[in-house]
Amino acid sequence: MRSNPRLTLLRDEDRSELTGILGEVEAAQMALAQAEAAYSRALSAAGVFAARLAEGSSAVVRDRDMALRGVAAEIAAAVRLSDRSVQRQIDSAFALVTEYPATLHCLEKGLITRAHVAVVEDVGRRLPVEVRGEFDQLAAEICLDETPGRARADLEVIAERMHPRSLTERHTEAFGQRRIVRYSIGEGMSELRAVHSTVLIEGIFQRLTDEATEVITAREPQPGDDSADTRSIDEVRADVFADMLLTATPTLDSTGHGDRPGGLGAIRAKVQVVIPVMALMGHSDVPCDLAGVGPIDAGTARLLAGNSDGVWERLLVHPITGLIMAVDQYRPTGAMVRFLKGRDKHCRWPGCRMPARKCELDHNHDAALGGRTEICNLCCLCQRHHSMKQFTAWKVTQLHGGIIEWTSPTGRVYTDNPPGHGVHFHPEEDLPDDVWVKWTTPGTEFRILDEPADDPHAPAPF
Structure with a gap:
């Protein structure tokens, strides 16, 4: 396949036009970031104002909440938003201003985006308040050079190193909260949500994706066949998921031949785990890394390494x-x-x-x-x-x-x-x-x- 010369060799006038567009995008992005920062400061000021109204009250907690509701309602009516939504925004803005000043400063200067701030807040809220100031400084530096997705991976590692409790201890505690929850979303549809170990969820999703891809690849529509399978990969993934849970082994297997089992049943989840050798030997509990996802506890990593019989792909560095x-x-x-x-x-x-x-x-x-x-x-x-x-x-x-x-x-x-x-x-x-x-x-x-x-x-x- 030969390249289109208009794409690989830009003329000077094309390059000049693209440079102009790029400048406009950057200017708009900076203005948007600065406006987001100003909005957060204004909402934080609303929260401080509400707290001041409740000063001296014998029922500070109740009265502060009532004052905050009143202020949120005033703002919500003016900007045509739900007062509950505005109250949540005020709380979030107050936390941003007081706990993440370096990140807010970078947003104010147009150096990062609101998406970066959301990542910092999401990862930072897992840390105790007393270490968030140090985390904020490091997070702001990282966000200057990375996209929000890449920054999240680095911030996850930093948060793990700064947390006073070990990941192993916290994972053991959180593992006791694993559950399956279902929600009705209307139109005869419901959502099934699983809370489980990150490693298992990643493996499950990867296996479903591989099996759905295999089904789509094996489709061979015949001429004149109006019943051809036109499902998207999301639809096939959902169908295989339901079928596996209900029947234990997939029957939606277009790779099968006669009475023989098809290829879907042989597909297994694969994840890549990076584990220090001393952690593998059980002499250290430093957090390990699930490639593309983030830190996992050393105990889970050792379990995967010990059971790597072809189901798990193990990488030792x-x-x-x-x-x-x-x-x-x-x-x-x-x-x-x-x-x-x-x-x-x-x-x-x-x-x-x-x-x-x-x-x-x-x-x-x-x-x-x-x-x-x-x-x-x-x-x-x-x-x-x-x-x-x-x-x-x-x-x-x-x-x-x-x-x-x-x-x-x-x-x-x-x-x-x-x-x-x-x-x-x-x-x-x-x-x-x-x-x-x-x-x-x-x-x-x-x-x-x-x-x-x-x-x-x-x-x-x-």
Whole structure:
């Protein structure tokens, strides 16, 4: 397939027009952010005003609520909103102004968006009030350089490190709240909601997606067949979900042949878990990482690793290893694929969170133009951004350390750094001073040694 020259080679007048549009979008975005900040400050002031009205009352809690209701009703009538909604907005705005001043300042300057603020508030509310000030400072810095989705992943890790209670302790407590809830949504339809372990929910959703994809792929409409299956992937996923729960094994299996079981029953959920070796051995309870989702407790990660009989895909990474590998062929080796998917975790387009397991490996410098099949010339791109790189004027270059540099049609440069693994190694806690670690590339085998290995390139002791 040949590229459209109008997309890959912009004329000067086209580039100038696009630059003008981009300027208008940026100006509007900044104005919107500043207006959001001003709105939050005004609502926070309304909350302070309501609290002042209740000062000196013998029933402070009741009277403050009544004062807040009155103020919320006044504002709601003026802006044509529900007074309950406005009261919730006042509470939220007050928390933003008092607990997240750095984040609000960045919004006020138009440096971040309201979506960034929502992420900071959502993650921050899980922390005790006394540490939110420090969290706010770190969160504001991260949001300056990342999209809301990418920022959430980093903030989840920071929140876990700052929380005074361990993730293992909190997960054990939360696990006792797992449940299934149903809601009627009208028109003869209802919603079934499951609250369960993140790892299990992620695995369930991935398996349903794989099975739905298999059903759609296997559809072969015949000419003149008015009963052809035209369901979307969401519809098929919902049908397979209901069928599996009601019958235990799928019967909506268009991959079956005669009396033999089809391919759907063989599909299993796959998740990628990054776990420090000492956590795997049970010597540490540092949070581990469910790739593309966020931190999970060490106990769950060890359980997955111990039961990885083909159902779970296990990825072990060492805090030091990361050697570059290259081959004299177009296709990368299996070890290279595992390394790249572990390094990138998701599509490397700035802001894209498509998990690496669903991405394609791209030669940043095209193989057809002499690009080599090596780690420093490969990265994970989802189908959308892989195609965009191939058929539009966007250009991509990989710098040292897996840093991806994108150049837009207007000449702007955007940098995407390889994501952290979400797990943090604390040598003074994980290993005594006299313990040495030996590993084999690319971080798939580990041995604990009592003395240095007889190897000039052996790692130094922790």
